Amino acid sequence: MAEVKKDQNKKKQTTKEPKKTQSNLGTKILLFTLLVIPSLALLFGIFRQAELNKKLWNELEDKYFELGFDKHETPATTNEREAPKEAPKQNIIPGNNRFRKFRQDEISKYFTVDLIHSIEPENYFLKRALKDYDINDDEKMREHPEEYKVNEVMYGKYIDQGFKDDDRFYIQFIDQHKGYGLFAFKEIKQNDVIGVYTGLISMELGKKIFDPRYLYHITSIKHPHTGAKADLYIDARAAGNQLRFVNHDDNPNCEALYVPHNNMWNVIFVAKRDIAINEEITISYGKSYKSVRGKEIVEKEEESGPDDYMDTEWDKKRKEEREARDPNTGKLLHPHLPNKYELEDQRRKILQRIRNRGK
């Protein structure tokens, strides 16, 4: 009997044991689910967030680069993003140059212009035509001889020296409307010489000049064959320097001066006031040139004269293109793309959003 009881007890024990192990396993699974999985999820989340942040920063960096900012200018938020000791060389990404800053020595590479540091006759015919030209007999010189002689004494040496390797400025795209512009890379002081307007001396002989945007009128001479009045220009369309990118402003920070030098009229730009870094260099194209900003079109003054040459067919065509709409949808065919200033604004807003998100 005793043995039977023992057996029964044993049986009871053996039947109870699996229950215990089952409940142990259950607790373990519960613990695992409650502790380990959330911790893993948390770790995964942190890791993923870091990855996303990194991706976002990289994207932003590319955007800044596209805007023309150097990568190292990105504000550092973590130690990882501290500015490198030396500024990295800008990589040139084809097709991504829209807001890149161009130096003087990059003009020939990126624009269809040869960089030249002094004016020269456009062809042999003009060289011959100018053979007997004497600047002292020029009507313009006769009008204000003292003023021009002073200019020659003050600025002639700048024309001789030229402005090679001038790193005080950069060229940057502004918007579809204005095109490119010239900006101060360094501080410019009042009366500093910005440069000489270089290009090819060309003569208008009754023919219509195809693209007159880069012409600077210098004087009128007698046509060597017909004796008729012919206008002389410095044409910076195919050859010139950074001054060809200077846009018009009604209230400009620079002025253009005529300097007689080496028996020819040169044009130099001089700062009318101090110019801050990143400020656009501007001159007045003349009273009759009115800028057209966005939709606000300022009517051109009814005035004629040599200054009118800048308000050209070319400009009118660009305006028509800008305002052209799809006849079916009424949408602009060439919608406005943000300009340099608007993009800088967007950049500030993006940064603010990121900072707020981090709080």
Ligand SMILES: C[S@@+](CC[C@H](N)C(=O)[O-])C[C@H]1O[C@@H](n2cnc3c(N)ncnc32)[C@H](O)[C@@H]1O
């Ligand atoms: C000497 S170029 C100046 C550089 C030009 N923006 C470029 O991208 O090559 C003159 C031309 O620039 C444009 N421009 C200059 N000043 C402007 C202004 N204030 N508003 C709009 N367009 C302007 C006109 O098309 C003008 O014919």
